[in-house]
Each structure stands twice: as C-alpha cells, then as structure tokens.
Amino acid sequence: MTAPPVDAVRALECALSLCRQELAESRGRAQGLALAEAVFTHAANPLAVLDRHYDFLRVNDAYARCCGKPVEAFAGRNHFEMFPSDARLVFDDVVQNKPASTTFTRALIFPDQPERGVSYWDWTLVPVLDADGEVDALVLSQVDVTEREAGADALRQSEARYRRQAAELELIYRTAPVGLCVLDTQLRYVHINEHLAEFDRLPVEEHLGKTIRETLPDTAARVEPLLRRVLETGEPVLDLEGRGETEPGVWRHWNSQYWPLKSADGRVYGINVVVEEITERRRLEETRQREQAFRSLAENSSDIISRFDRELRRIYVNPAIEAILDRPRETLIGKTHHDLGLPEALAAALDRPLAMVFETAQPLAAEAVVPTPKGERYLEARIVPEFDASGAVETVLAITRDLTERKRAEEALQASERKYRALVENLYEGVWLLDTEADTTFVNARLAELLGYPATEMLGRSVFSFMDPEQVEAMRGNLLRSAAGTRAEYDFEFRCKSGEPIWTRVAATPIVDEGGRYQGTLIALIDITERIRSAEALHRREQEFAALVERSPDIIARVDASLRLRYVNPAIERLTGRPRDWFIGKTPGERELSPEEARLREATLRAVFESGEERIVEQRNPSLNGERIFQTRLVPEFGPAGKVESVLVVERDIDDLKRAQEALEELTLLDPLTGVANRRFLERFVGREWMREARQRLPIAAVMVDIDHFKDYNDHYGHAQGDACLRTVSQTLRGALHRPADILVRYGGEEFIVLLPESDLAAAREIAERLRQAVEALALPHPTSPIGDRVTISLGVAAVQAHEGEFDQLLIAADAALYRAKKKGRNRVEASGAPAADAARPP
Known part of the structure; x- marks a missing residue:
C-alpha cells in the first residue's frame, strides 16, 4: 500500500490544528457569553439594549424593576411609545453623530409607584457600530441621582433661608433689647447695634473698623484674653457678669456672652457678642426665690407659663418659651412687651388682656400671632389673676399654648391637595x-x-x-x-x-x-397596544455585555462548586502582574494568599454555595504594590434544579478610601499646636477607657493643669513665644508621665488635663507634684509673673471609682481643686474631696 503524499499529510495536520483551535475559541466565547449574561442580569443599575429604531432588544431585572414592569413587557416595544419624552432628540443625535457615549439627566415619575414622587436619573447612551460604522444598537444605562438633585435643591433652599435669616438678623440687630455686636479675628467691630453702642456711650460709627482696645481701653485688658480663647478653641464663653457706673450714682449690671462664628468647615471667623442688662433682674432675685415651689411644676410644662406684675413686666417664664423665641428665657425677665422691641401695635395687643385681668379680677382667654426667629407663631393664652392677702390682684398668670403646628397642619393639608392634583395631571x-x-x-x-x-x-x-x-x-x-x-x-x-x-x-x-x-x-x-416581540440579536447582546465585563476596572470572576476559578477578567493582570490564565483552575489556597486569608475566602464561598444568599465582604489581595483592601460581592448563580452551580465574584479596590478614613480619624484627635490629644479625644476616652475602668471597678484620676499668669507671659513676649511656651510645657508634662496609659490632653488655651487610669487620689497627687516640679525645673523666664521669675503651673487633682461616678463629675472636682490652688497662691497642687462636694466651682 502506497503512503499518502507528504503535502496531503501536512494539509490534514493543519486542518486538525484549525479544528482544535476553533473548538477552544468556541468554549472561550461560551464562557464569556455566560459571564456577560450573569453580569447583565445581576447589575445593580438599570440596563437596556435598543436597536437603531429604539425598539427594546433586552432589559435587565434592575431596569424592569425601575419601570415597575416585568422584563417580558419590554420585548419588541418601542422605547418612546412606552415612555414618550423629548429625550428622543438626544437619541437621534447619538445615532447621527455616533459619540463614544452621551450622558444626560432626566426627571422621571413612575405612575405605578406614586409614593416615589419625582426621581432624577443620569442616562448614558453608548452606540454599538456595525462593520460599516453605522449604529447597529444603543446601550442605555441609568443611574439614580435623586439624592444628588435633592442636594442641589436643598442648597437652593439653604441659600433662600440664608437670605431670609440675614434679613431677620438685621431686624434683630435693630430691635433687640440687648446689646449685639460682631467682631472679626482681629477683634475689630464688624457690626454693632444702637443698644450696645449706647451702653458703651459711643456712636455706632465710632466702633466700626476699630478694635476693642481702641474703643474701650479700660475693658480690653479683661475681655481680650476671653475673646482670644473663643477664637482659639472654638468654644463659647458664657454668662460673664459685670457691673459699672454708667452715670454718676447709677450702677448697671450686665451679662455678656461670646459665641464663636464658624464656617462650614469648622473654622472660627469671628465672634458674636451679646450684652444684656440685668439690673432689673437682680432686683427681682428675692421674689424668684419665694416662688420655687411654683417653678417645680411650671419648669416641666410644655405650655409657656409667665407671671406679670402690675407694670406688665414678666417676672417669671418657664423654659418652654425658649423653643418659641430661640433665646434664653432669662433675657425676658423684668421686661415688658415694649422692652422686647416688639412692634408697638403688637405689644399693645399683648398687654391689653393682661391689663383687663388686673382691672376686672376675672380670667379670660386671648389669641395672638407673634413674630419669632422661627417665623410667626399662633399662640392661645389663658390669663388668670393672682391675689394678695388683702384680696387685690397682685400678679397675673398667663398659660400660653403654641397652636402653630395645628395651623400649619391645616395649611399643609391644603397644599397636599394642590400637590396631589398636580401629580395626577403629570402622571x-x-x-x-x-x-x-x-x-x-x-x-x-x-x-x-x-x-x-x-x-x-x-x-x-x-x-x-x-x-x-x-x-x-x-x-x-x-x-x-x-x-x-x-x-x-x-x-x-x-x-x-x-x-x-x-x-x-x-x-x-x-x-x-x-x-x-x-x-x-x-x-x-x-x-398596551404595541406588544411586539422580537427574538433577534441575542448573540449581539451577549457580545456587547461581554465587552463591558472585559473592560471593567473591577475584578470579575466565576468560581465553581470545587472553589476553583473558571473565569477572571483582565483586571486581575493589572493588579498582580500575572496573566489571568495563571489563576484559572486554582482555589484560594493555591494562589498567593496567606493561609488565614485563603481559609476565610474558602469559608465565605462555601457559605454562599450552601445558603444561596448573596454576600458582601472585605478581603485583602496581594498586588504589585503590596496588599490592598477590596470590597467583594459574591452572587450565587443557580442551575435549572435551583441549586447553586457557581458564584459570581466582583471585587472593587477600596484600599485608598480606607487609608484616607483612618488618617483623617487620627488627625482629628490631636491638638495642632502641641501635638497632644485634644478635647475631641475625651469623647473617645469616655466611650472606651472610662467604660473599661467602670466594668473592672477600678479607680481613675484626673489632674487639671493651668499655666500661671500665662496671659501676662503672652502680653510680654507675644503670641509666637507664647505658643513656643505651650509646646515646651506640654512636652515636659508628657515626658514626666511614665506609664503608657497616662494621657495628656490640651483642654483649651493654657489648660491641660492629665488622665490617670487605675490611679487613686494619693497616687495622682504624687504624679501631679512630679509634673509641677518638672515644669518649674525648666526655668523658663517669666519676668511679669507676680509669683516668681519663671514659668510655673497650678494643679488640681481628683479621683473617683469609675463605676460610682461620672466623667463630668471628675472634671468638675479637678477644676474646683485647681481653683483652690490658684486662690492659695499658685505654683502648687491641691487635691479634691469627693467629686460631688466639688461640683460647684466658685465664681
């Protein structure tokens, strides 16, 4: 038998090789198509594919849910016959000009889901071109951006509120019965009302642009340190009472409050100063003490309870009024409605029923609409006489109820009816x-x-x-x-x-x-007239979505029941530098993972196979730049019998986000000047260390530290040297703490707190003395100190069993001990008794 010619043998071998290659490519395409189908089906965003005439070829479950229709309701239907809109102009432009993609925002109302109201969506159109470069199909992706649009709307509303509040603020400045001014960071007057200008005995124009030191030189030395503390700490200084002779023989009392003005990022850009005259309030102190029993009932009432004397001055009001007027109730005591700066007609209307009760000695009811910082309030009052021992009306009591919400509810109902009709018209x-x-x-x-x-x-x-x-x-x-x-x-x-x-x-x-x-x-x-089905373009659809998976920056993979990788997209190559074929067929234990990470991944995969439930976890992946944190979504894929046959794995790199979050959290706990813990750290301390001490029934101590006569040091050397002094003292204090658990916190200005876990009062006092000696040994010159020639500190010590007290009580006790140390000459350590005994610091 003659052997076949050599050329024929070679031709046969080539044919067999081509058959093998085509078979392998066919299997690869099948796997890619299956993966594309899974990604399309499980995509969280609505996706749809339309032909060049805008007939639906395919939609995913998310798109169908979004529209409130079953998937099959879209087959063959025309997009603009189902959803008529002017968006067709955009679609036509994409078909005509063939951009790579086009994104635009649409406002939608879903008729079968009226509770959703109007929602906003970003639509992205991607044209798919045929071999001739013409548009063969369109891929439509939708992303719900309602929250983004709501944020923009909220910004517009916020701007409107800001303009309204600015007008209200101007009105308050003109009519407020208290002195008001705004200072910038250089303590210059930016704004001041007539009331405060009159109190200072200077015209308004002589304040603006000048500092406190220029306008009130006698007062500046006392208030400037407090104002600068507000600028430095961002914390208000409240209830500073003062007394002065404004006219010969006329002494007036006042109360000052310094409130920081902060920008959206928390930066202090100025100070709001409120000065209220309290001379009359002092005169009424004895009267208020006699009414303590009455107050115990009135203080907890949700109604506004006020008492007026025969001159129609309010001599008592309960806390409920603060929610209405948005101001401390103390600012109302001793004032008539005219004193509060109300419009003359309104003040007279409010006074009329009060005067009538004084005249007739009979109770009556009255209603009024009162302007407040929160808008107009509808108030209803029951006014009753209170008699003295002789039977004459001595005072009247007004019980006032806020009916605003009821009125607003009625108005809201009417508005709701209008909105309902508008909604129906646009369904x-x-x-x-x-x-x-x-x-x-x-x-x-x-x-x-x-x-x-x-x-x-x-x-x-x-x-x-x-x-x-x-x-x-x-x-x-x-x-x-x-x-x-x-x-x-x-x-x-x-x-x-x-x-x-x-x-x-x-x-x-x-x-x-x-x-x-x-x-x-x-x-x-x-x-539902147009119900046209089309079974065309399945192959094209699978190719389109397979291309989406291959270009995804996320790692997308499929794992079979033996936990072996059957598919992974090219994103794995960019992460690891290895070809993706290296991963195919491997379990987590056979890849470059730590034993613990491999065990966790295999356990998670088994849990998805067993439960049939989707899971989202965080995992660590080795990369060319070291380990990175990924958020991994594991989606079960079911076979015809309802059993999980494979798991679709989608991994997204969140490592940079996690690191940024951790770094930001650490930065917020440190004082930028001294590098020690700040006041925000105390919140974490209470939430962790204090609770641990309480559970273990251990003692805990606190040392309150204050640099003696630091203001004089600042005035002599300047703020730059003052900051250097603060850094040196804080480093010395921290160096004198020998236990890792002991914590130094900058409490504000020149004040520090030392937290000493598992320390009783005696141990804490020894540590405090060591701190005092360490600072004194620095021998930092302080030529203006009235107690010596160097920088010294005063310390107050307190301790408590953590399970028997509160953290705030401990700080109050330590602060009271610090106060005693200052009163006894400074540069010394004073220990507190029980925290409850030191709860009230002397003024």
Whole structure:
C-alpha cells in the first residue's frame, strides 16, 4: 500500500490544528457569553439594549424593576411609545453623530409607584457600530441621582433661608433689647447695634473698623484674653457678669456672652457678642426665690407659663418659651412687651388682656400671632389673676399654648391637595374619574392625550361613548363589580377620537365615602397596544455585555462548586502582574494568599454555595504594590434544579478610601499646636477607657493643669513665644508621665488635663507634684509673673471609682481643686474631696 503524499499529510495536520483551535475559541466565547449574561442580569443599575429604531432588544431585572414592569413587557416595544419624552432628540443625535457615549439627566415619575414622587436619573447612551460604522444598537444605562438633585435643591433652599435669616438678623440687630455686636479675628467691630453702642456711650460709627482696645481701653485688658480663647478653641464663653457706673450714682449690671462664628468647615471667623442688662433682674432675685415651689411644676410644662406684675413686666417664664423665641428665657425677665422691641401695635395687643385681668379680677382667654426667629407663631393664652392677702390682684398668670403646628397642619393639608392634583395631571398613566352613573367627572392630560380628545370635551360624557357598542356590556359588568366594592385589573379596548382602537391595561378602584357608600370609580390605565416581540440579536447582546465585563476596572470572576476559578477578567493582570490564565483552575489556597486569608475566602464561598444568599465582604489581595483592601460581592448563580452551580465574584479596590478614613480619624484627635490629644479625644476616652475602668471597678484620676499668669507671659513676649511656651510645657508634662496609659490632653488655651487610669487620689497627687516640679525645673523666664521669675503651673487633682461616678463629675472636682490652688497662691497642687462636694466651682 502506497503512503499518502507528504503535502496531503501536512494539509490534514493543519486542518486538525484549525479544528482544535476553533473548538477552544468556541468554549472561550461560551464562557464569556455566560459571564456577560450573569453580569447583565445581576447589575445593580438599570440596563437596556435598543436597536437603531429604539425598539427594546433586552432589559435587565434592575431596569424592569425601575419601570415597575416585568422584563417580558419590554420585548419588541418601542422605547418612546412606552415612555414618550423629548429625550428622543438626544437619541437621534447619538445615532447621527455616533459619540463614544452621551450622558444626560432626566426627571422621571413612575405612575405605578406614586409614593416615589419625582426621581432624577443620569442616562448614558453608548452606540454599538456595525462593520460599516453605522449604529447597529444603543446601550442605555441609568443611574439614580435623586439624592444628588435633592442636594442641589436643598442648597437652593439653604441659600433662600440664608437670605431670609440675614434679613431677620438685621431686624434683630435693630430691635433687640440687648446689646449685639460682631467682631472679626482681629477683634475689630464688624457690626454693632444702637443698644450696645449706647451702653458703651459711643456712636455706632465710632466702633466700626476699630478694635476693642481702641474703643474701650479700660475693658480690653479683661475681655481680650476671653475673646482670644473663643477664637482659639472654638468654644463659647458664657454668662460673664459685670457691673459699672454708667452715670454718676447709677450702677448697671450686665451679662455678656461670646459665641464663636464658624464656617462650614469648622473654622472660627469671628465672634458674636451679646450684652444684656440685668439690673432689673437682680432686683427681682428675692421674689424668684419665694416662688420655687411654683417653678417645680411650671419648669416641666410644655405650655409657656409667665407671671406679670402690675407694670406688665414678666417676672417669671418657664423654659418652654425658649423653643418659641430661640433665646434664653432669662433675657425676658423684668421686661415688658415694649422692652422686647416688639412692634408697638403688637405689644399693645399683648398687654391689653393682661391689663383687663388686673382691672376686672376675672380670667379670660386671648389669641395672638407673634413674630419669632422661627417665623410667626399662633399662640392661645389663658390669663388668670393672682391675689394678695388683702384680696387685690397682685400678679397675673398667663398659660400660653403654641397652636402653630395645628395651623400649619391645616395649611399643609391644603397644599397636599394642590400637590396631589398636580401629580395626577403629570402622571404617565391616564386617570379617569367616573361618578355612579358612569359619567366623566375628571380626566388628566395623559388620558386626554391617549384618546385624542381635549380634556374639557370628555367631561360630562359617559364612559360608554368612548368604546364600540359591543364593548359596552363588558364595561358595564366591570363597573358593577366596582360598585360592589371590588378592585379589578383587566385589559380593555377603547376607541380614540380619530377612530383608531387603543388597547389599555385598566386598574379600576371603587371610591367610597366615610360611611362606605359607593361614590364612583377611579380608573388608571396605560397604553398596551404595541406588544411586539422580537427574538433577534441575542448573540449581539451577549457580545456587547461581554465587552463591558472585559473592560471593567473591577475584578470579575466565576468560581465553581470545587472553589476553583473558571473565569477572571483582565483586571486581575493589572493588579498582580500575572496573566489571568495563571489563576484559572486554582482555589484560594493555591494562589498567593496567606493561609488565614485563603481559609476565610474558602469559608465565605462555601457559605454562599450552601445558603444561596448573596454576600458582601472585605478581603485583602496581594498586588504589585503590596496588599490592598477590596470590597467583594459574591452572587450565587443557580442551575435549572435551583441549586447553586457557581458564584459570581466582583471585587472593587477600596484600599485608598480606607487609608484616607483612618488618617483623617487620627488627625482629628490631636491638638495642632502641641501635638497632644485634644478635647475631641475625651469623647473617645469616655466611650472606651472610662467604660473599661467602670466594668473592672477600678479607680481613675484626673489632674487639671493651668499655666500661671500665662496671659501676662503672652502680653510680654507675644503670641509666637507664647505658643513656643505651650509646646515646651506640654512636652515636659508628657515626658514626666511614665506609664503608657497616662494621657495628656490640651483642654483649651493654657489648660491641660492629665488622665490617670487605675490611679487613686494619693497616687495622682504624687504624679501631679512630679509634673509641677518638672515644669518649674525648666526655668523658663517669666519676668511679669507676680509669683516668681519663671514659668510655673497650678494643679488640681481628683479621683473617683469609675463605676460610682461620672466623667463630668471628675472634671468638675479637678477644676474646683485647681481653683483652690490658684486662690492659695499658685505654683502648687491641691487635691479634691469627693467629686460631688466639688461640683460647684466658685465664681
């Protein structure tokens, strides 16, 4: 037998090689198509593919859920017949000009989900070109950006509120019965009202642009350190009482408050100063003490309770008024309605019923609309006389209730009705309201559009006039069921004005009154005339979505029941530097993972296979730049029998985000000047260390530290040297703490707190003395100190069993001990008794 020619053998070998290659490529395509199908099905965002005529070729579950329809309802349907809108202009532009992608924002209302209201979506169109470069299909992706749009709307509302508040603030400055001013960071006057200017005995214009030291040299030395502390710490200084002789023989008392003005990022850009004269309040102190029993009841009332004397001055008011006027109630005591700066007519109207009760000795009720910082409030008052021992009316008591919310609820109901009508008019569904005789009482614009009639032409006509005669009996039966109280859904054919038939899906709901009596039928319908199916383009759709997976920056993989990788996209190569084929067929334990990480991944995969439930976890992946943290989503994929056959794994790199979060958290706990812990650290301390001490029933101590006469040091050397002194003292204090658990916190200005876990009072006092000696040994020159020639510190020590007290009590006790140390000459350590005994620091 003769051997075949050599050329024939080679040709046969080439044919066999090509067959093997084609078989391998076919298997690869099948795997890619399966993965594309899984990604398309499980994508969280709505996705759809349309042909060049905008007929739906495919939608995913998310798209169907978003539209409130089943997936099959889209097959073959035209996008703009289902959802008419001017977006068609954008679609036409994409088909004509073929950009790589186009994104635009749409406002949508879902008729079958009215509770969602208006939502906003970013639509992205990606054209798919054929071999001739023409658009063969469009990929439509939607992302819900309602929260973003809501944020923009909130910003607009915030700007409107800001303008309104600015006008209100200007009114408050002009009419406030207290002195008000705003200082910048250089302690220059930016704004001041007439009341405070008169109090300073200088015109308003002589304040503006000048510092406190220029306008009030006698007062500056006392208030400047407090104002600068507000600028440095961002904390207010409240209730500073003062006394002065404003005229010969006339002494006036006042209360000052310094409030930091902060920008959105927390930066202090100025100080709001409130100065209130309290001379009259002092005169009323004894009277208020006699009324303590009355207050115990009134203080907890949600109603506003006020007492007025015969001069119509308010001599008592309970805390409920603060929620209405947004100001401390103390600012109202001793003042008439005229003193509060109310409009003359309003003040007179409020005084009239009070005066009448004094005259008639009879109770009465009154109502008033009162402007407040939060807007107008509707108030209702019950005013009763209070008699003295002789039977004469000595005072009157007014119990006032805020009716604003009830009034607003009534107004909101009316507004809601208007919104409801606007919503109905703009629904995608047609809305048809019929009375008991099946006559039309209301149609929305959509229904009129569907049937081709003006809405006014449909009103009053019977529903039976919009259908063929043979359809009348069927509709009559449907309405009878509605009259019987049955809600029904059915398909029905109506006749348009043009004579064309229109098939609709009808949802009919009976309308009943409060007694349950039938009042008519509400019909909501949608056009379902165009139901065209198409089985074309499945292969093209799978190719399109396979391409999406291959270009994804996320790692997308499929794992089989043996925990081996069956597919992974090219993103794994960019992360590890290895070809993705290296990973195929390997379990987590056979990859470059630590034993612990491999064990956790295998356990998570098994849990998904066993439970059939999706999971989201954080995992660590080795990369060319070291380990990185990924957020991993594991989605079970079910076979025909309902069993999990594989798991789709989507991994997203979140390492940079995690590191940024950790770094930011650490920075917020340190004082930028001294590098020690700041006041925010105390919150973490209480939440962790204090609770641990309490659970273990251990003692804990605190040392309050204050640099002696630091203001004089600052005035002598300047703030730069003052900051250097603070850094040196803080480093010395920290160096004198020998235990890792002991913590130094900058409490504000020149004050520090040392937290000593597991330390009783005796141990804490020894440590405090060591701190005092360490600072004194620095021998930092302090030529203006009245107690020595060097920088020294005063220390207050307190201790408590953590499970028997509160952290705030401990700080109060330590602060009281510090106060005693200062009173006894400074540069010394004073220990506290029980925290409760030191709860009130002397003024």
